[in-house]
Amino acid sequence: MSDSAHPVVHPAPTTFIRKWVFSTDHKIIGIQYYFLALIAVFTGLALSVLMRLRLAWPAESWPWLEKIFPLGFEGGVMSPEFYLAMLTMHGTIMVFFVLTTAPQGGFGNYFLPIQIGAHDMAFPVLNMLSFWVTFLSMGVMFAAFFVAGGAPISGWTAYAPLSALGEVAGPGLGSGQDLWIISIALFCVASLLGALNFITTVLNMRAKGMSLMKMPLTVWTWFTTAILALLSFPVLLAAGILLLLDRIGGTSFFIPAGLVVSDTVIESSGGSPILWQHLFWFFGHPEVYIAILPGMGVTSQLLATFARKPVFGYHAMVVAIFAIGMLGFFVWGHHMFVSGLSPFSALVFSILTLAIGVPSAIKTFNWLGTLWGGKIRLTTAMLFAIGFVSLFVSGGITGLFLGQTSVDVQLHDTYFPVAHFHMIMGVAAIFGILGATYYWFPKMFGRMLHEGLGKLHFWLTFAGVNAIFIPMHLMGIMGQLRRYAESTEFKFMEPLQPYQEFVTIAVFVTAAAQLLFLVNFFWGMFKGKKATENPWEATTLEWITASPPPHDNFGGRELVVHHGAYEYGVPGAPRDYVMQTDPPLESGK
Amino acid sequence: MADARVENTGLQLWGGGTLPYSVSHIKLGMWLFIVSDALTFSALLFGYSYVRIATPDWPTPFHFWPTIVFATLMTAVLLSSSLTMVLAVNAAQRGDRKWTIRWILWTAFFGTAFIVLHGLEWMGLINQGMTLSGNPWGTPLFGATFFGITGMHMFHVFTGVVYLLAIAGGVARKRFHSEHVEVCGLYWHFVDLVWMFVFPLVYLLSVDMGA
Numbered sequence: 001m002s003d004s005a006h007p008v009v010h011p012a013p014t015t016f017i018r019k020w021v022f023s024t025d026h027k028i029i030g031i032q033y034y035f036l037a038l039i040a041v042f043t044g045l046a047l048s049v050l051m052r053l054r055l056a057w058p059a060e061s062w063p064w065l066e067k068i069f070p071l072g073f074e075g076g077v078m079s080p081e082f083y084l085a086m087l088t089m090h091g092t093i094m095v096f097f098v099l100t101t102a103p104q105g106g107f108g109n110y111f112l113p114i115q116i117g118a119h120d121m122a123f124p125v126l127n128m129l130s131f132w133v134t135f136l137s138m139g140v141m142f143a144a145f146f147v148a149g150g151a152p153i154s155g156w157t158a159y160a161p162l163s164a165l166g167e168v169a170g171p172g173l174g175s176g177q178d179l180w181i182i183s184i185a186l187f188c189v190a191s192l193l194g195a196l197n198f199i200t201t202v203l204n205m206r207a208k209g210m211s212l213m214k215m216p217l218t219v220w221t222w223f224t225t226a227i228l229a230l231l232s233f234p235v236l237l238a239a240g241i242l243l244l245l246d247r248i249g250g251t252s253f254f255i256p257a258g259l260v261v262s263d264t265v266i267e268s269s270g271g272s273p274i275l276w277q278h279l280f281w282f283f284g285h286p287e288v289y290i291a292i293l294p295g296m297g298v299t300s301q302l303l304a305t306f307a308r309k310p311v312f313g314y315h316a317m318v319v320a321i322f323a324i325g326m327l328g329f330f331v332w333g334h335h336m337f338v339s340g341l342s343p344f345s346a347l348v349f350s351i352l353t354l355a356i357g358v359p360s361a362i363k364t365f366n367w368l369g370t371l372w373g374g375k376i377r378l379t380t381a382m383l384f385a386i387g388f389v390s391l392f393v394s395g396g397i398t399g400l401f402l403g404q405t406s407v408d409v410q411l412h413d414t415y416f417p418v419a420h421f422h423m424i425m426g427v428a429a430i431f432g433i434l435g436a437t438y439y440w441f442p443k444m445f446g447r448m449l450h451e452g453l454g455k456l457h458f459w460l461t462f463a464g465v466n467a468i469f470i471p472m473h474l475m476g477i478m479g480q481l482r483r484y485a486e487s488t489e490f491k492f493m494e495p496l497q498p499y500q501e502f503v504t505i506a507v508f509v510t511a512a513a514q515l516l517f518l519v520n521f522f523w524g525m526f527k528g529k530k531a532t533e534n535p536w537e538a539t540t541l542e543w544i545t546a547s548p549p550p551h552d553n554f555g556g557r558e559l560v561v562h563h564g565a566y567e568y569g570v571p572g573a574p575r576d577y578v579m580q581t582d583p584p585l586e587s588g589k
Numbered sequence: 590m591a592d593a594r595v596e597n598t599g600l601q602l603w604g605g606g607t608l609p610y611s612v613s614h615i616k617l618g619m620w621l622f623i624v625s626d627a628l629t630f631s632a633l634l635f636g637y638s639y640v641r642i643a644t645p646d647w648p649t650p651f652h653f654w655p656t657i658v659f660a661t662l663m664t665a666v667l668l669s670s671s672l673t674m675v676l677a678v679n680a681a682q683r684g685d686r687k688w689t690i691r692w693i694l695w696t697a698f699f700g701t702a703f704i705v706l707h708g709l710e711w712m713g714l715i716n717q718g719m720t721l722s723g724n725p726w727g728t729p730l731f732g733a734t735f736f737g738i739t740g741m742h743m744f745h746v747f748t749g750v751v752y753l754l755a756i757a758g759g760v761a762r763k764r765f766h767s768e769h770v771e772v773c774g775l776y777w778h779f780v781d782l783v784w785m786f787v788f789p790l791v792y793l794l795s796v797d798m799g800a
C-alpha cells in the first residue's frame with residue numbers, strides 16, 4: 001500500500017489566492033462554508049420578515065417597499081405570487097444553504113480532521129471543489145430573483161406538476177424554476193463529493209489510538225450525516241434531471257394526462273406527480289437529519305464540557321445516531337399521507353416514523369442524564385446547547401402527532417407542520433450552529449466572543465423563537481393554511497389575525513437580536529480577548545493545539561490518543577478533565 | 590480508559606493509525622462514489638418501473654432484428670472493454686508501463702465504439718419518429734425513459750473514456766502508478782455493470798413477443 005494513514009503534509013501556501021480563496025486547507029474551507037451560510041441565513045431571515053409583514057397586515061400599503069420591489073409590491077401591497085416566491089426562496093435557502101452547509105461543510109470541515117488527529121481531509125482538492133461548486137450553486141439560486149418572472153413559486157419541495165409546466169402555471173415558473181433546478185443539481189454534486197471525503201477521512205485518517213469508540217460524538221454525527229448525504233443527494237439529483245427534462249426536453253415524467261391550467265389544456269400524457277413526491281421525499285426526509293444530526297453532536301459535546309461530566313451513555317448515543325440515520329431512509333411516506341398512499345403503506349410509514357421516537361428519546365434522556373448532578377458552567381455555548389434540547393423536545397413531540405395518519409390528514413398543509421418543522425429542524429439546528437459558534441469561535445479566530453452580549457443574544461432568541469412558533473401550532477389546529485398569503489380571505493381565519501400580528505412583532509424582536517450576534521461576531525474577530533489554547537478546559541483534540549491551529553493542525557506532532565472523548569471528573573486524575581492525548585492514568589483502572 | 594492496555598499496542602485494526610479496509614484513500618473514495626452513483630441510476634430505474642407499472646398499455650415495439658442484435662453487439666463491446674481493463678490493471682501491477690498504456694487505449698477504443706454504435710442506434714430510432722416527447726407506438730414516456738436512462742449511461746461511458754485517456758497520459762508521464770489504474774478500472778467496471786441492468790430492463794423487456 002503506497003498511501004499511509006498520514007500522507008505527507010503539504011507545505012503551507014504563501015500567496016493570498018492560494019491561502020484564502022482557492023485554499024485546500026480544510027480550516028479555510030470550513031470558514032468559507034461558514035460565511036456562505038451566514039450570508040444565506042440573513043437573506044433567508046429578511047425574506048421571512050417580508051412574509052410576516054404580509055401575513056400580519058394583509059391590507060396595509062408599504063410604498064417604500066414598492067420602491068425596492070416594484071413588481072412584487074404593486075400599489076404597495078405584496079402580491080400573493082410574490083409571497084410565494086419569497087416563501088420558496090426562504091425555504092430553499094434555509095434548508096440547503098444554511099442547514100446543510102454550516103453544520104457539515106462549515107464546522108464539520110474545520111473540526112472533523114482535527115478531532116480525529118488528522119492533518120487535513122483525505123481529498124483536499126476535492127474539498128475545495130465541493131465548496132466552489134456550492135458557491136456557484138448559491139449564485140445560480142440567487143440569480144433566480146433577478147430573471148424575468150422572478151423566483152419560482154413552487155415551494156422548497158418543487159412539487160410537480162406546478163414545477164414542471166413552465167410559465168403557463170404562474171410567474172417564476174419559467175427561467176426562475178430552471179435556475180432553481182440547476183442550482184439544486186449543482187448542490188447535490190457538491191454535497192455528495194463532500195460526503196465521500198468526510199467518510200474516507202473518518203475511516204482512514206484517525207490518529208493512532210483514536211478507535212471508533214474514542215471519537216467525539218460530533219465526529220460520529222458528521223460521519224453519519226455524510227453517509228446520509230452520500231445516499232440521498234444522488235436521488236435528488238436524478239429527480240432534478242428528470243424534472244429538467246420535463247421542462248426543456250418535452251417529456252412528461254411528472255405531468256399527468258389531461259391537465260388543464262388557466263383554461264389551457266396541457267399537451268402531455270401519462271406522467272405521475274406522485275413519482276416526484278416519492279423521489280423528492282426519499283431525499284427530503286434524510287435531509288432533515290442531515291440538518292439536525294450535527295446539532296445533536298455539538299449538543300452532546302457542549303453538555304459534557306460545561307457540565308464537567310462524561311456524556312451519559314456514550315455507546316447508546318452512538319447507536320441512537322446510527323439508528324436515527326438509517327431509519328430516516330424508510331419514513332419518507334409520512335409526507336405523503338394525503339397524496340393517495342394505500343392505507344397499508346401509510347400504516348407502515350406511520351409505524352416506522354413513530355419508531356424514530358425511540359432513539360430520539362434515548363438521546364434526550366442521555367442529555368438530561370449528562371446534566372444531572374453536573375458542575376454546570378452556564379456559558380453562552382452551554383445555554384444554546386440546553387436550548388437545543390428544549391427545542392428538540394418541543395419540536396419532536398409534535399412529530400408524534402403528525403406521524404399518525406389520521407391526525408396528519410387533518411393537520412396537513414396547516415401551520416401546525418410549519419411550526420413543527422421550524423422548531424425541530426429550523427431553529428433547533430440553528431441553535432446547534434450558534435452553540436458551535438460560541439464554543440469554537442476562539443479556536444477558529446483566536447479570540448473570544450463577548451459572553452454578556454452572547455447571553456443577551458441567547459435569551460432574546462430563545463424567548464423570540466418560542467413566541468413565534470408556539471402560536472403557530474395553535475393557528476394550525478384552528479385551520480390556518482400553509483403557503484397562503486391571504487390570511488383574511490376566509491371567515492374562519494379572521495379571528496386568527498391577532499395571533500398573526502403577535503407573531504410578526506416577535507419576529508421583529510428576534511430578527512433584531514440577531515444583529516447583536518453579528519456585532520459580537522465581527523467585534524470578536526478583530527477586537528475580542530485573545531483566546532488561549534483551551535479556554536473551556538475541554539478534552540478533545542482541537543484543544544491541544546494553538547488557537548487558531550497551524551496549517552498542518554498540530555505543528556508536526558504525531559499524536560497518540562489514550563483516552564475517550566469525554567473524560568471529565570475522573571477520580572484519581574490530576575485535573576477535573578483528562579485530555580485525549582494525556583498519558584494513561586497510573587492506577588489500575 | 591478500562592482498555593488502556595490495549596491502546597498501548599497502538600495498531601488495532603480499527604484503533605486508529607491504520608487503514609482498516611487496507612485500501613488507500615482514492616480507492617475507498619471511488620467505492621463510495623460508486624455507491625452514490627448507483628443510487629442515481631437506481632432512482633432513474635425506479636422512476637422507469639413506476640411509470641411503466643402505472644401505464645396499462647406500455648409499448649413493446651423492439652424486434653430481435655435490428656434492436657436486440659445491435660444491443661447485444663454493444664454489450665459484447667462493453668464486456669470486451671472490461672476484459673482489456675482487467676489486463677491493463679494486471680500490466681500496471683506488473684509494472685509493465687507499455688502494456689498498461691496499450692490495454693488502457695484498447696479499453697478506451699471499445700468505449701468509443703460503444704458510443705458510436707449507441708449513436709447509430711439512437712439515429713435509427715429517431716428516424717422512426719421516437720423522441721423524448723413522443724413515439725409512434727404509444728405513451729411518450731416510452732421514449733422519455735429510454736433516452737433518459739440510456740443517455741445517462743452513455744454520458745457515464747463518455748466520462749469514462751475521458752478518464753481513461755487522462756490516466757493513460759498520466760502513466761505515460763510516470764505521474765500515476767498502478768493504484769490509479771486500478772481505481773479507474775473500478776469506475777469502468779461499474780459503468781459496465783450498470784449496462785447489465787439497462788440491457789434487460791430497457792431492451793429485453795421492450796421486445797415485441799408477437800402477442
Ligand code: HEM
Nearest residue numbers: 048051087091094095155156157425426427482483484507
Ligand atoms: C425567525 C426565523 C424564521 C421565520 C420568522 C420564518 C418564517 C416562515 C414563514 C412565514 C414561512 C411561510 C409559511 C407558509 O406560508 O406556509 C416559512 C416557511 C418555511 N421556512 Fe421559515 N422562518 C424562519 C426560519 C427558518 C429556518 C431557520 C428554516 C430552516 C429550516 C426555515 C425553513 C422553512 C421552510 C422549509 C419553509 C417552507 C417553505 C415551503 O413551504 O416551501 N425557516 N418560514
Ligand SMILES: [Cu+2]
Nearest residue numbers: 285332334335
Ligand atoms: Cu420526514
